[in-house]
Amino acid sequence: MFDERATIPKILSGDLRAFDLLVKQYERLVFHICFKLVNSNDDAQDICQEVFIKVFKSLKSFGYQSKLSTWIARIAYSTALNHIKKNKRDSFHQYPDDVENHHFTLTDPENELIKKDVNKYINYLITQLPHQYRMVLTLFHLEEFSYQEIEQVTSLPEGTIKSYLFRGRKLLKEKLEGYLKNEIS
Amino acid sequence: MKRHSEEEVQKLLFTALSTPSEEGLSMDFSTKLRNKLQEKLQYKNRLRFYGGWALIFVVAITILFFGLLLLDSAYDTHITNSIGEHKWLFIITFPLLFLIQYLDHITIKKNRFKEINPGKNK
Numbered sequence: 001m002f003d004e005r006a007t008i009p010k011i012l013s014g015d016l017r018a019f020d021l022l023v024k025q026y027e028r029l030v031f032h033i034c035f036k037l038v039n040s041n042d043d044a045q046d047i048c049q050e051v052f053i054k055v056f057k058s059l060k061s062f063g064y065q066s067k068l069s070t071w072i073a074r075i076a077y078s079t080a081l082n083h084i085k086k087n088k089r090d091s092f093h094q095y096p097d098d099v100e101n102h103h104f105t106l107t108d109p110e111n112e113l114i115k116k117d118v119n120k121y122i123n124y125l126i127t128q129l130p131h132q133y134r135m136v137l138t139l140f141h142l143e144e145f146s147y148q149e150i151e152q153v154t155s156l157p158e159g160t161i162k163s164y165l166f167r168g169r170k171l172l173k174e175k176l177e178g179y180l181k182n183e184i185s
Numbered sequence: 186m187k188r189h190s191e192e193e194v195q196k197l198l199f200t201a202l203s204t205p206s207e208e209g210l211s212m213d214f215s216t217k218l219r220n221k222l223q224e225k226l227q228y229k230n231r232l233r234f235y236g237g238w239a240l241i242f243v244v245a246i247t248i249l250f251f252g253l254l255l256l257d258s259a260y261d262t263h264i265t266n267s268i269g270e271h272k273w274l275f276i277i278t279f280p281l282l283f284l285i286q287y288l289d290h291i292t293i294k295k296n297r298f299k300e301i302n303p304g305k306n307k
Contacts, residue, residue, distance in 0.1 A: 014226070016219055023215050031210050041208045048210060052218055053225070122201035141202035173198050180189045180197075 004068045012060055023052055029069060029143055030076045036138045037080035039127045047083055051076045066152055073145070073153045077135065084131060118176070125175055133168040136161050239283070246279075 002025040010018035030051050035044040054075050062071055126134055135154055139145040140161075147158050154161070189197070211217075253264045268275065 016222060019222070020215055020219060023218060027210055027214065028205075032205065035206065035208060044208075045211060045214070048214070049218055049221065053222065056222060118197055119201045119204050122198065123204075123206055126202075137202060141199065142205060169198065169202075172202075173194060176198055176201075177189075177194055180194065 005064075008059060008062065008068075011056070019056060022055070026069060026072050027052075029073060032138055032142055033073055033076040033135070034080045036126070036134045037077070037131055038083055043083065044080075047076075047080050051079050054079065067149070070145075070149050070152050073139070073143075073149075077153050081131070118179070121179055122172060122176065125172055129168060129171075132156065133164050136164045137168050140165055235287075242279070 002021060004022075007018050007021055011022065027048065030048050031044060034047040034051065035041065038044055038047065051072070055072055058075075062068065126137060129137075132154070136150060136156070139150045139153060140147075145153070147161055150156070150161050151158050156164070250265070250268075253268070256262055257265050
């Protein structure tokens with residue numbers, strides 16, 4: 001069992017083995033956040049490394065005011081977001097409210113394989129949503145964060161988080177219904 | 186053919202949303218990270234070491250200079266005037282000594298790297 005109160009002082013005194021324990025505990029969370037935001041495994045690996053170096057350097061400023069997971073998730077979110085901004089990959093990030101009018105593209109032959117697996121199909125659709133939706137859906141469903149924790153990570157108001165969750169799920173559900181109908185016919 | 190109910194669609198969606206993707210961090214992620222952190226810590230320690238010595242050196246030179254000033258005024262020896270005449274010698278010599286020390290350090294580090302990873306430097 002990972003005990004952050006015992007591990008953090010050890011890391012602060014320069015114990016890299018204690019830091020290894022922290023990495024093992026939170027690497028899944030950090031990777032999910034980075035991967036869902038940048039949609040590239042290679043980029044996500046690099047960003048994860050950057051995130052944990054930032055965590056190591058700024059751990060002394062962690063004051064136990066929030067959960068360590070929330071604090072690390074916030075660093076991961078802002079680092080991955082900076083990466084997106086630098087690379088200008090996400091054309092949606094300024095227009096998250098246009099999501100209802102978004103047309104998903106799933107036409108090339110490679111994507112035909114994705115259509116055969118519901119989970120892959122949904123995950124593929126998620127990659128095409130604006131990053132705010134991707135993040136909220138990932139933190140809520142995959143990492144089981146509460147609304148308050150998502151608010152701390154993303155700085156979005158609770159109402160907006162609930163709205164993104166509702167609209168994102170509605171959109172994905174509509175797409176899934178269409179997918180299942182096509183599968184039957 | 187079976188038609189999916191609203192509840193089933195919802196369940197499928199929620200299952201998909203809570204299923205992690207197949208991608209993940211590489212097996213040697215924590216090793217690479219630890220090596221990088223060790224490098225950074227070593228660099229920081231080196232910087233602190235050389236910075237400390239540079240500070241001690243500057244303080245020593247300053248004390249020496251003021252000591253000579255006191256000596257000049259007490260015994261009228263004009264040592265500071267002679268130093269002033271050859272100031273470029275001092276200005277160039279001391280940074281040069283530091284540069285030699287730094288180059289020496291880099292050369293030693295490169296040689297050690299060759300010994301550890303002979304294959305990579307071919």
